[in-house]
Amino acid sequence: MSQPPETEGDHAGQPAPPAARNPTGPETRSLPRGHAAPNVGAAYARLAPFYDLWAGFTETEALAALLALAGPRDGERTVDVGTGTGRLLGELARRNPSGTNVGVDLSPAMLREARRRLDRSAPAGACFLVEANACALPFAAARFDLACSSFMLDLLPEEDLAVALGELLRILRPGGRLALASFARGPRWYHGLWSWIAKHLPAVLTGCRPVDPVPHLRRLGAEILAQRPVSQHTFPSCVVVARRPA
Numbered sequence: 702m703s704q705p706p707e708t709e710g711d712h713a714g715q716p717a718p719p720a721a722r723n724p725t726g727p728e729t730r731s732l733p734r735g736h737a738a739p740n741v742g743a744a745y746a747r748l749a750p751f752y753d754l755w756a757g758f759t760e761t762e763a764l765a766a767l768l769a770l771a772g773p774r775d776g777e778r779t780v781d782v783g784t785g786t787g788r789l790l791g792e793l794a795r796r797n798p799s800g801t802n803v804g805v806d807l808s809p810a811m812l813r814e815a816r817r818r819l820d821r822s823a824p825a826g827a828c829f830l831v832e833a834n835a836c837a838l839p840f841a842a843a844r845f846d847l848a849c850s851s852f853m854l855d856l857l858p859e860e861d862l863a864v865a866l867g868e869l870l871r872i873l874r875p876g877g878r879l880a881l882a883s884f885a886r887g888p889r890w891y892h893g894l895w896s897w898i899a900k901h902l903p904a905v906l907t908g909c910r911p912v913d914p915v916p917h918l919r920r921l922g923a924e925i926l927a928q929r930p931v932s933q934h935t936f937p938s939c940v941v942v943a944r945r946p947a
C-alpha cells in the first residue's frame with residue numbers, strides 16, 4: 702500500500718493535511734467536528750481483530766447489494782470512506798484492478814487490519830489507505846467516479862451526518878455515484894429490537910443507531926437512484942445509491 706495519487710491537491714483552498722501525504726503513518730489529524738469520533742477510534746482499536754466476525758453475520762448481504770447497485774467498473778477512481786478492515790475496498794479492487802481504489806478510516810487499528818487483508822488478496826497496486834476523518838476528506842473536489850461508505854454514517858453524531866455526506870458528494874465528479882449501506886429501521890418486530898438496543902444499550906453496538914441518509918442527500922441536491930432494504934440474521938440495513946448532479 703502506498704500513497705494515493707493526487708491526494709496532495711487543494712482541500713477547500715487549504716494545503717493537503719499530513720495524513721494525505723503519509724496515508725498509513727502515525728500522524729492523526731485533529732477532528733474538526735462532532736463528539737463521538739475519539740470514542741469511535743478507541744472502540745475500533747479494541748474491535749479491529751474481531752470486527753469481521755460481526756460483519757460476516759450481519760452486514761455482508763448489504764455489501765453485496767451495494768456492489769450490485771453501484772456497479773464499479775474497471776478503470777474507475779473509487780473511494781471507500783470508513784473502510785474498516787477493507788472488506789468492501791478489496792471487492793472494489795477486484796472489480797477495478799487497473800483503476801484506483803482508496804480506503805479512508807480514522808482508526809489506525811482498522812487500517813492495519815485492512816492493510817493485512819489487502820496485501821493478501823487485492824490486486825497489486827490497486828488500493829491505497831488514508832487515515833482521515835470523513836468530515837474533512839483530504840481530497841480535492843471531483844476526484845472520484847464512485848464513493849462508497851458502509852456502516853460508518855450510523856456511527857456519526859447527528860450534526861456530522863450532513864457534513865460527511867457533503868464531503869462524499871464534494872469529492873465525486875459531476876454525475877459520479879455515491880453508494881451507502883447503513884443500519885436502518887426495518888418493518889419487522891425483530892428489527893425493532895436492534896433499534897431498542899441502539900437506544901438503551903448503545904455500547905453494545907459501539908454507539909451506532911439507525912439512520913436515513915436520503916433526506917440529507919436530497920437537501921444536498923443528490924439524485925436518489927436506488928434504495929434497497931436488507932435484513933441479515935434479523936439485523937436491518939438499507940443500501941442507498943445516489944448521483945451527484947452533472
Ligand SMILES: C[S@@+](CC[C@H](N)C(=O)[O-])C[C@H]1O[C@@H](n2cnc3c(N)ncnc32)[C@H](O)[C@@H]1O
Pocket residue numbers: 738741742745756760782783784785786787788789805806807808811833834835836850851852853856857
Ligand atoms: C462499523 S465499521 C464498518 C467498516 C466497513 N465499512 C465495513 O462495512 O466492514 C465503521 C468504520 O468507520 C470508521 N469511522 C467511524 N467514524 C469515522 C469518521 N468520522 N471518519 C472516518 N472513519 C470513521 C471506524 O473507525 C470503523 O472502521
